[in-house]
Amino acid sequence: MDQIESSNFSTAEEDESAKKLVWCLTRVGKDLDWLRLFENTEVTIGRGLNVTHQLVSPSCPLMISRMHCMFKQRDGGQWTVTDKKSLNGVWVNGERIPVDKAHLLRLGDSIKLGVPIVGTKVEYEYILVRQRLEDIKPYLVTGPSEGACAASRIKKTKRKFNSELEPSTSSKSKLYRHSATDKSQGQACPTDEPRDRPGTRVREEAGPSMRQHRRLDSPLERPSSPSRNLSSLEMYSQNMLVLRERMNFTQRRVETLEGEGGRQRDDPHREEQVRELQSQLEMLRGQLHRMEVLEKSISETENRLEVQKTQHEEGLKKQLEEKGLKKQLEEALQEQRKVIEELALSRQGFEDVLKAKDKELEVTKEEKERARTQKEEVVTQMTEVLENELQCIICSELFIKAVTLNCAHSFCLHCISEWRKRKDECPICRQAILSQTCSLVLDNCIDRMVEQLTPDMKQRRLVLITERKGESQRR
Secondary structure: OOOHHHHHHHHHHHHHHHHEEEEEEEEOOOOOOOOEOOOOEEEEOOOOOOOOOOOOOOOOOHHHOOOOEEEEOOOOOOOOEEEEOOOOEEEOEEEOOEEEEOOOOOOOOEEEEEOOOOOOOOOOOEEEEEEEEHHHHOOOOOOOOHHHHHHHHHHHHHHHHHHHHHOOOOOHEEEEEEEOOOOOOOEEEOOOOOOOOHHHHEEEEOOOOHHHHHHHHHHOOOOOHHHHHHHHHHHHHHHHHHHHHHHHHHHHHHHHHHHHHHHHHOOOOOOHHHHHHHHHHHHHHHHHHHHHHHEOOOOOOOOHHHHHHHHHHHHHHHHHHHHHHHHHHHHHHHHHHHHHHHHHHHHHHHHHHHHHHHHHHHHHHHHHHHHHHHHHHHHHHHHHHHHHOEEEEOOOOOOEEEEEOOOEEEHHHHHHHHHHHOEOOOOOOOOOOOEEEEOOOHHHHHHHOOOOHHHHHHHHHHHHHHHHHHHHHHH
């Protein structure tokens, strides 16, 4: 009942929120990509990443600035728009608003972001409206909102918590191994239901436990070195006795089953049991043979080592008696101790020198890292300035032979020349072009700043300059 009541309550809340009146910017001429203005929130618009609504123009990427404008609601419920130093401005009802100054909006006002390109209308033109959320929801721009972000965070937390509580079901499909020595073969996990297979009872009665059989197999499959085998000779002897007993028991069992098989020839299970016992018998014989060979090799190795040990001891005694090696060894040890002490002192001195050098290197590394960080910051700031302020709006490249028109807007000489072949007016403000002046200040500033850019950007600029020189010469 509690779940039903909570679900009904949540449904009622959703219906109530859907009927709520919200503020929105409807896009002129399109039934999609409308921008919702969230209450009690600063709604930012631009082509950067840290904005509420991101706009990227497909025809002119630099038409919208990174932080183009900001919408904010006052205490009285009225909305204002602020131009955040955008390149192409914010236009309300056909007039450009001042920069960094909140402009009061009214219901039905027209808001244009940027300027129209030649032969087209303004790409981003909106009307401020206030409608019910359920009516405009299908037309809103697709992207994360505050509610969606909060919901996604809740879902991720729930999903993580549930994954910790739910038991893993993938473990049922894992494989189990027959033994620790052979891990190349695996089978599906056995079920709890017992299955009767032919020969199971025979293997249980074939002799001592199978665990003892595995213990006997391991030393044979992985024979150790002769020095280790000397200490385990007694264990091998016991294992050989056990193997002989098992082999005799299996042999008697085979003979018994063969005698019974003469009377019951039509029983297939008897034949299978006989075959399994015969295979076990052959395996035991092979193991017994390997044990005997191993015991023989261990005995020979032990005898040989004893002889070598005796000969070595006798030789040492003779040398010590003839040459007085004891006294010589003591003198050599004393000299060695002196050398070790001198080396220890020298090592301490070297360690002190190394520590001092390490400290100097650490200080040098910190200074280099600090200088590199400062250089990167300067290059980053310089790149942003080049991208925002020193780019030609026609070719979207850094100015090449910058030219300033009578309206104070600057362009590349090549770009404005090509533009004036079609229209003799400024591409930005549409004023008639009465004069154009070469801007040596911009050229010198760009050339100095380009020297600090990456080699790829330098090469790209050189190629572009060469191409434009070639075009001018062909004319």
